[in-house]
Amino acid sequence: MSAKQPPIPGTPGPQTPSLEEPTPQTAGEAPVAPAAPDQSGPATVSPTGQATGADQAAMAQGCPYLTTAHGVRLADSDHSLKAGRRGPTLLQDHHLREKISHFDHERIPERVVHARGAGAHGVFRGYGTAAKITQAGVFAKDKETPVFVRFSTVLGSRGSADLARDTRGFATKFYTDEGTWDLVGNNIPVFFIQDAIKFPDVVHAAKPHPDREIPQAQSAHDTFWDFVSLHTEAQHHTIWNMSDRGIPRSYRTMEGFGVHTFRFIAPDGTTSLVKFHWKPVLGVHSVTWEEALVTNGEDPDFHRRDLADAIEAGAFPEWELGVQVFEDNEEQMFQGIDLLDPTKLVPEELAPVQPLGRMTLNANPSNYFAETEQVAFNPANLVPGIDVTNDPLLQGRLFSYLDTQLSRLGGPNWTQLPINRPHAPVNDMLRDGMHQTAVHRGVAPYRPNSLDGGMPFETPADGRPFIDHPQPIEASAEKVRGHAASFDDHFSQARLFFLSLSEVEREHVAQAYTFELAKCYEETIRVRQLRALAAIDARLAKTVADGLGLEVPEPAEAPADVQPSPALSQIGKTWPVDGRQVGLVVGPQVDEKELGDAVQGFHDAGMVPLVIAPKGGPVAGEVVAQRAYLTAASVELDAVVVLGATPPAPDARHGLDAKAAADDRDAVDPRVAKLVQEAWRHAKAVVAVGEGATVLDELGLTGTPGVLAVDGGAAAVAQLKELMPAHRVWERFPTTGRLAD
Ligand code: HDE
Numbered sequence: 001m002s003a004k005q006p007p008i009p010g011t012p013g014p015q016t017p018s019l020e021e022p023t024p025q026t027a028g029e030a031p032v033a034p035a036a037p038d039q040s041g042p043a044t045v046s047p048t049g050q051a052t053g054a055d056q057a058a059m060a061q062g063c064p065y066l067t068t069a070h071g072v073r074l075a076d077s078d079h080s081l082k083a084g085r086r087g088p089t090l091l092q093d094h095h096l097r098e099k100i101s102h103f104d105h106e107r108i109p110e111r112v113v114h115a116r117g118a119g120a121h122g123v124f125r126g127y128g129t130a131a132k133i134t135q136a137g138v139f140a141k142d143k144e145t146p147v148f149v150r151f152s153t154v155l156g157s158r159g160s161a162d163l164a165r166d167t168r169g170f171a172t173k174f175y176t177d178e179g180t181w182d183l184v185g186n187n188i189p190v191f192f193i194q195d196a197i198k199f200p201d202v203v204h205a206a207k208p209h210p211d212r213e214i215p216q217a218q219s220a221h222d223t224f225w226d227f228v229s230l231h232t233e234a235q236h237h238t239i240w241n242m243s244d245r246g247i248p249r250s251y252r253t254m255e256g257f258g259v260h261t262f263r264f265i266a267p268d269g270t271t272s273l274v275k276f277h278w279k280p281v282l283g284v285h286s287v288t289w290e291e292a293l294v295t296n297g298e299d300p301d302f303h304r305r306d307l308a309d310a311i312e313a314g315a316f317p318e319w320e321l322g323v324q325v326f327e328d329n330e331e332q333m334f335q336g337i338d339l340l341d342p343t344k345l346v347p348e349e350l351a352p353v354q355p356l357g358r359m360t361l362n363a364n365p366s367n368y369f370a371e372t373e374q375v376a377f378n379p380a381n382l383v384p385g386i387d388v389t390n391d392p393l394l395q396g397r398l399f400s401y402l403d404t405q406l407s408r409l410g411g412p413n414w415t416q417l418p419i420n421r422p423h424a425p426v427n428d429m430l431r432d433g434m435h436q437t438a439v440h441r442g443v444a445p446y447r448p449n450s451l452d453g454g455m456p457f458e459t460p461a462d463g464r465p466f467i468d469h470p471q472p473i474e475a476s477a478e479k480v481r482g483h484a485a486s487f488d489d490h491f492s493q494a495r496l497f498f499l500s501l502s503e504v505e506r507e508h509v510a511q512a513y514t515f516e517l518a519k520c521y522e523e524t525i526r527v528r529q530l531r532a533l534a535a536i537d538a539r540l541a542k543t544v545a546d547g548l549g550l551e552v553p554e555p556a557e558a559p560a561d562v563q564p565s566p567a568l569s570q571i572g573k574t575w576p577v578d579g580r581q582v583g584l585v586v587g588p589q590v591d592e593k594e595l596g597d598a599v600q601g602f603h604d605a606g607m608v609p610l611v612i613a614p615k616g617g618p619v620a621g622e623v624v625a626q627r628a629y630l631t632a633a634s635v636e637l638d639a640v641v642v643l644g645a646t647p648p649a650p651d652a653r654h655g656l657d658a659k660a661a662a663d664d665r666d667a668v669d670p671r672v673a674k675l676v677q678e679a680w681r682h683a684k685a686v687v688a689v690g691e692g693a694t695v696l697d698e699l700g701l702t703g704t705p706g707v708l709a710v711d712g713g714a715a716a717v718a719q720l721k722e723l724m725p726a727h728r729v730w731e732r733f734p735t736t737g738r739l740a741d
Contacts, residue, residue, distance in 0.1 A: 068098060108373070109408050110158045113203055114169045116217075117152035118251065118304040119372035120311055122361035124174060124321070130356045133272050133325065134264035135464070136385030138176045139356045146175045147359060148419060150375055151251040151307070155206055156217025161300035163292040164217040165246040165512065167237070170256035170278060171377045172359070175423035178464060182381040183276060184401070188245060189257035189345045192234040194487050196396015202227060202234065220519035229528040232490040232556065236343050239494045239536065242512035244286035244505060244570060250306045252317040252579070253285035260379075260394040261339040263328065263387040263469055271469060273332065273339055273389065274323040275346060277353045281318040283575030285727045288682045289511065291635045298633040308364050313608065315579035317361045322353035332389065338486040342393045344493055347565035371419045376405045387469045392483070411435050427456040491535045492560035498537050500568040504730055506739040510540055514547035523550075531556045539739050574725035578606040582720060583627075583637040583679075585612045585672055585692075587646040592620040594689055595643055598713030599623055605721055610637070614649040614669070629671040634678035639685040639724055641716045642692035646672040667698045680707065683732040685723040687716045705731045 065073045074095060081093035089096065128141025138145050152169035153160065168187040173180060192202045205227030208214050215221050219241060228234040240246065248254045256278030264272050287295065295302045310317055324346055326334045334351065337344050365371035378401035379394065388394055405414050411434025414420055431445050444452040459465035498506065513533065517526045526548055534541035534555035545552045566572075582602050586595060595611070602609035612632040613625035629649065634640070648669045668676075676699055680686055685706045688696050693709040696702045702709070706729030710716050723729065 068095060069102070108410065111152075111408065112404070113154050114152035114171075115158045116156050116160050116162070117150045117169065117372055118307050119148060119150045119365050119368075119375060120307060120317075120361040121363040121365065122147050122149065122316075122359055124172075124357055124359045126357040127355060129354065130264070130323070131267075133266050133274075134385040135267045136176075136181075136264075136383055137178055138174055138181065138383065145177075146423065148173045148175075148371070148375060149359075149361060150372060150377070151254070151303070153217065155219065160217035161296035162303035163247060163287065163295045163300075165219060165241060165289075165292065165516075166217065167241060167246070168248060168251070168254055170254065172256075172278075173375065173377060173381075173420075174383075176383055177424055178383045179424045179466070180381050180420075180422045181383045181386065182377045182379060183258055184377045184379045184397075185256045185258045185276065185278070187248065187254040187256055188237060188240040189255075189259060189275075189277075190236050190240065190493070191259055191342045191393060192228070192237040193231070193393065194233050194341055194343055194483060195392045196400070198231070199393075199396065199400070201231070220516040222520045222522050222525055225517060225520050225525050225529050226522070229525060229532055232532055233343050233487070235490055235532050235536065236494040236497065239497055239509065242516070243497070243501065243509050245284075246512070247287050247289065247292045248303070249285040249287050250282075250310075251303050252307065252310060253280050253282050255279060255284050256319065259342050260391040261326070261332070261389050263389055263471075264323075264325075265385050265387060265467075265469055271328040271387075273326040273328050273334075275326075275339075277322045277324070278319040278359070279322060279353065279355075281320065281576065282578065283573065283727065284570045285575070286570065287635070289508070289515070290678075291682050294633070294678070295635045298635055302636070307361075310579050311361060311364050313579070315606070315608075319359045320355050321357050321359060322355045324348070324351040324353055326351065333486070338484065340389060340391045340484075341487050342391055343487075343490070347496070347563075348567040349565055370417075374409065374414070374417050375419045376401075376409060376414050376417075378402055378405070382466065384464050384466045390471075413437065429456065489560075491532070491557060492562055494536045495560055496562040496565060497568055498540060499562065500564040500566060502569050502571045502730075503735050503740045504733045505569060505571060506540070507733070507735050510543040510547070510739060513540070513544045517544065517548055526550060527553055535559055543736070543738050570727075571730055575727065576606070577721065577724045579608060580638040580724055581608045581610055581636060583610050583612050583632065583634075583640045583675070585632075585640060585642045585646060585675065586619055587644045587669075587691075588614055588649070590620050590644050591690065592623075594713040595620050595623055596713070598641060598643065598689070598716055601714050601717030602720075605717060607720075607724075612675075614646075629669060629675075632671070632675060634675045634682070634684075637675075637679060637684065638727075639687070639720050640676055640679045641687045641689060641713075641720070642672070642676065642695045643689045643713065643716075645691040645694050668695050673699060676701070680704070680732070683728040683730060685720055685729055687719050689713060689716050705729050 063071070063073075066077055067073050077095065077099070080089045080096045082089050124138065124145045124147050126139040126141060126143040126145075128139070130136070130139040137143060150169065150171045152171070153162065153164050153166045154169065155166050156164050169184075170187055171182065171184045173182050193199060205223045206219055208216055209221065209223055228238050258276030261273050261275055264274050266272075299305065307317070326339060326346075332339045334346055337346050339346075380398040380402065382388070388398065406412060409417070412430070413433050413435045415422070416435075416437050429445050429447070431440060442452040442455070444450075448454065498509065501509065513529075517529055520526055527550065530541055530545050530548075530550060531553045533544055534552055535557045537559060538552070538555075541552045541555070584595065584598055599609050599611065610626045610632075611619055611623055612627040612629065613619045614629055616625050616628050619625050646669045647667070672695065676686060676695060680699075680701050683706070686696065686701065687707075688709045689712060693702070696707060696709060701707045706723055708719050710719055
């Protein structure tokens with residue numbers, strides 16, 4: 001090797017090595033040392049400028065200079081080290097290899113189910129109402145416990161779209177003083193299967209076909225319907241999927257359910273059985289099927305965006321956590337309903353949901369991967385006062401979740417990741433393993449020991465240890481693969497659910513079954529599912545069969561005699577309007593005062609006005625367009641206000657109602673026409689201010705339910721405050737009368 005080195009540009013010739021602190025330097029520029037970061041407070045901001053609350057050092061970003069993973073400062077991360085400017089890259093380039101190699105391993109295996117999700121931090125505050133039935137400290141009056149929630153779809157992969165027809169996960173990690181409690185639930189109160197051993201079957205059937213990996217994030221295919229029509233215990237959960245519950249408007253408007261029956265242990269040791277319910281303060285609200293289809297194209301991140309935007313805007317989503325409480329009797333039954341069967345619910349009319357506390361989601365994650373992706377839930381994470389039952393689905397989950405994290409998070413030390421770390425002190429005697437980040441002390445990681453002073457000690461009874469409830473097992477129990485006779489009832493509650501819905505909701509169920517079965521290629525599968533539908537409701541089976549052009553087959557069994565549960569319907573109640581999005585569509589000539597009144601009025605009412613103008617930029621006075629006609633989508637709106645006339649702008653999208661625009665140049669911009677017509681079709685309130693009434697006239701909407709013309713912006717606000725608490729203008733949905741009572 002030659003001892004002679006080429007001169008470094010911008011430096012004088014050969015010099016004696018200096019021992020002084022080097023200063024970063026770009027060729028030809030005077031050196032400028034960046035200021036050290038201020039680590040005293042929140043140092044990072046979200047894309048919209050909100051502080052995230054995370055400090056730089058904790059985010060492994062404590063140095064203003066770019067460094068290697070080992071903290072060595074780097075002068076150039078744009079060029080690999082080469083043998084000459086046009087020569088080959090050298091193996092010696094440690095920085096290149098470290099950067100590329102880390103990138104190569106940036107992905108971890110996605111969750112086999114619930115791969116796509118969105119997370120948020122928050123707080124749970126107890127009401128103190130559960131003191132007599134559980135010793136769990138998390139429910140104590142005004143006790144505040146930090147939580148992290150992850151919502152998810154089940155079937156789709158991580159990059160799929162939010163509005164798939166699917167079950168939603170609703171998993172909550174409570175970082176309690178007594179250890180971490182995970183309530184890993186869904187937005188549907190029952191499950192597809194009764195026994196954990198069937199989980200791989202239902203998931204394999206619902207996932208894309210193994211030959212072509214089609215379709216993504218959908219149940220509308222042969223293998224899914226093949227399985228659920230054969231394994232009919234899945235029928236109850238499936239009808240929930242086919243209802244509006246399968247396409248929620250927002251994570252903020254979903255109920256959550258623990259699904260299984262759990263056991264509460266009171267301070268005096270007495271026990272009761274409970275079912276957990278999360279009730280959204282904003283009410284349960286779904287989209288229409290057409291909205292779901294459009295949304296998946298317009299904004300596949302619709303639910304993620306909605307959650308993050310609401311939190312960032314300060315419209316913190318809230319849920320009340322409640323329980324249905326049952327006597328812990330030998331049969332584990334309540335009024336003939338088997339509490340150990342996870343395909344059964346207990347109607348709220350028979351056992352009211354009693355509130356225990358309230359959860360508020362008030363902070364977005366700082367980093368999706370570190371928090372939302374790496375969070376690891378486990379239904380076996382229980383705290384003193386909450387225990388499991390013999391539900392055979394829950395029993396299998398107690399094994400599965402720990403096991404899955406070993407491969408997903410690469411070893412046994414995932415509880416040390418910041419998002420999974422308990423807030424209660426830990427001394428677990430688990431040692432070593434992949435990715436061990438703790439530096440354990442002492443020499444005796446075993447019990448009993450004398451070398452470490454006997455530490456750590458077992459907790460005495462008065463120190464609130466976790467005690468497994470000593471539930472008696474059947475005196476004459478034999479080892480058996482089987483289930484209780486009550487588990488053979490597969491249809492009665494599917495019927496109960498269907499009969500509890502309003503006519504509009506039943507129509508949606510019939511349409512969803514028709515759509516999904518029409519996507520199946522095998523007629524035998526369609527006919528088999530029709531047999532199941534006939535056991536649920538003869539009218540439902542007939543409506544779907546007609547849509548498919550098939551005859552109704554004999555029912556799988558005679559429909560049961562059941563009492564509906566009105567609480568299961570989403571329609572007929574009213575809810576707060578907080579955070580609902582109202583599109584304010586303006587034309588080229590907008591009245592500044594009317595617009596200002598509307599914007600202010602909706603803000604004051606806690607709603608979110610979105611100004612939609614022919615193009616971006618200033619609109620009138622202080623008001624700036626948030627959407628242009630080109631970028632606005634009706635699906636992101638809960639109601640529309642048209643302020644003034646909206647003649648076609650010169651750049652109206654090609655091909656979109658182009659003929660109508662060409663024939664009638666003074667009428668409505670085709671993009672506004674599409675937006676208003678969709679909003680109307682999806683039963684959203686539509687209000688026109690002043691000349692905006694011409695838009696309603698042109699589109700033939702004047703005089704229809706939930707469509708109003710008013711004088712000014714303030715009047716528009718007043719009208720929507722009246723119309724929106726019901727979520728939609730339900731009477732506008734067409735019904736056939738075939739499914740009415
Ligand atoms: Fe899960 N489930 N599950 N599940 N589940 C997973 O765990 C499993 C079941 C639920 O946001 C996996 O960490 C089995 C019922 C949610 O990270 C996996 C059985 C309910 C989430 C797993 C069930 C759920 C999961 C995949 C039948 C509602 C997402 C990755 C015995 C009460 C949690 C992971 C998150 C995730 C197994 C049934 C809810 C593979 C074996 C019933 C919300 O371990």
